[in-house]
Amino acid sequence: MALPAAAAADFTTTGGYAAACAEVARGAVPSDDDARVAAVICRDTALVSQIVTWASQGMKRMDKQDMPKDAIMVEVRKEIDYVIAELGTTRKLLAQIKLGKRTSLRLAPARWERDIDGDGTVQLWEKYLFALPKRGQQGFRMTAPSNEQAYYDSQYNLGAVIRVDQSDILWSLAYHHFIEGMLTNLRAFELTDKFDGLILARPELLKAAHKLIGNGFVISGKMRQEVLDETDDDEEWIGNPKQAGSVFPVPLDAAGFASWGMMVKEMSALWQGRTLLPATRGGRGMLAVMAPLCPEGSGLNVAKLYLHPPAAATVYSFRNTKLPAGSCQRIDKGHPLSPLPQMAEQAATTDTGMGFLRYLYWTN
Incomplete structure (x- = not known):
């Protein structure tokens, strides 16, 4: 039966x-x-x-x-x-x-009350910890949790409801790859006894981290296309330009989706070693601190850095850091410089810098 x-x-x-x-x-x-x-x-x-x-x-x-x-x-x-x-x-x-075209559960994150810090009470910041910021172009902010109801009423969409579909699953899956990969990267190292540098204790974890994060970029690209292909408009998390019922904190028009696609493409190229980071001696801008890494005419190959790490017990000082020379590669037609650092610098020096950070955060 x-x-x-x-x-x-x-x-x-x-x-x-x-x-x-x-x-x-x-x-x-x-x-x-x-x-x-x-x-x-x-x-x-x-x-x-x-x-x-x-x-x-x-x-x-x-x-x-x-x-x-x-x-x-x-x-x-x-x-x-x-x-x-x-x-x-x-x-x-x-x-x-594998939801296919069907939808799954309905979610109202602002109603997920939980004693987050385990002190036996649910304060207002805990009640609304999973609530979604209101949809709009406001800047990215990192502030201490608030216990003022007026703050949540004005800044958060407390009535937001999401009906989970496959694109939402992919969004979450990409984030799981990224966060797990970053923490795996962290665990490859130990602090020195004097806490003045890092010891590469487990080189194999760098390879695992590279795979996890690389898969995250692939999944993010698939998720973006999945959203663009949607034709319904029913309590959406991420909505394409034709979907009005989205509670995604960052509005995305056609230009936003194009920019997102370009970012995923360029990050994947950099991560897989098809493009190089401009980390040369005498460099300026955001990567000036990395200037001693590579000789003139070459750039940092991120894939080589992760997939061919130095031996265990290699020490990296917090000052005058030097990575293996084998991680540097000659800049040529097959391995051009990545445009990502220049794009990031441009965003950081304009009024849209914090908005750009918010955009990157929500679109993983």
Whole structure:
């Protein structure tokens, strides 16, 4: 006798979110794509809570106990490894989700109330931590959490609802690759005893990081095309120029999508070593600090840097950093300089600089 299908999780209410995540916390194995979406949401929001709780309570505890630096670093490494493992689990769940043209769960992130820092109360900033900023062209800001209702009423779309589709899955999957890759990159290194440099402790992790981040660019490109191909207009997360019902914080017109496509193309080319970073002696601008890296007429090949790292135990001082000469490559027709640093400098020196940063953040 066939059992009835389980009811889809409800992420549009505080109670629905709590019930769905309680089921996930009990270890329920996702049996379909909707359940996988629910599992990813619950595990990712729980991971945010874990990180914030550790950063606040854990740091206070270590400071109170006057723990030595070595012991603190052990805890830091343990926390990073936990986050990497959890992101890997949810990344694999996301990769299994194949919605096709159908939609999945409805989400109202402003209603996902959670005791984020584990102190037993839900403050206003915790209540709205997952709320979406209002759609518009306001600049990118990094500010301390607010506990003023008027702030959230004026700056956030507290009624935003998203109906998950395949492009949303790809957006999240790309971000999982990027964040897991960056943390894997970080774990390739250890601090020196005097905390004045880095030791390349695990060169193999650089190769793993390169693959993760590179896959993120590929998935971001696929997601962009998936959004452009959509013809419906129903509670969209990222909307194409023909979709009006989008709650994506950054409005994207045809020019925005073209710029996004160009950014993904250029980042992929740089990451795979088809273009080079202008990090030559005597260089100026954003990469001036890297000026000693490569001789005149050559540029930094990022792929070589990651895929052919130096031996374990190589030390990089925070001053006068020098990377392996093999990471530099002659600039020629097959390996031109990347335009990305120049584009970033232009954005940073104009009034649109912070807006550009916000655009990059939301479009991953």
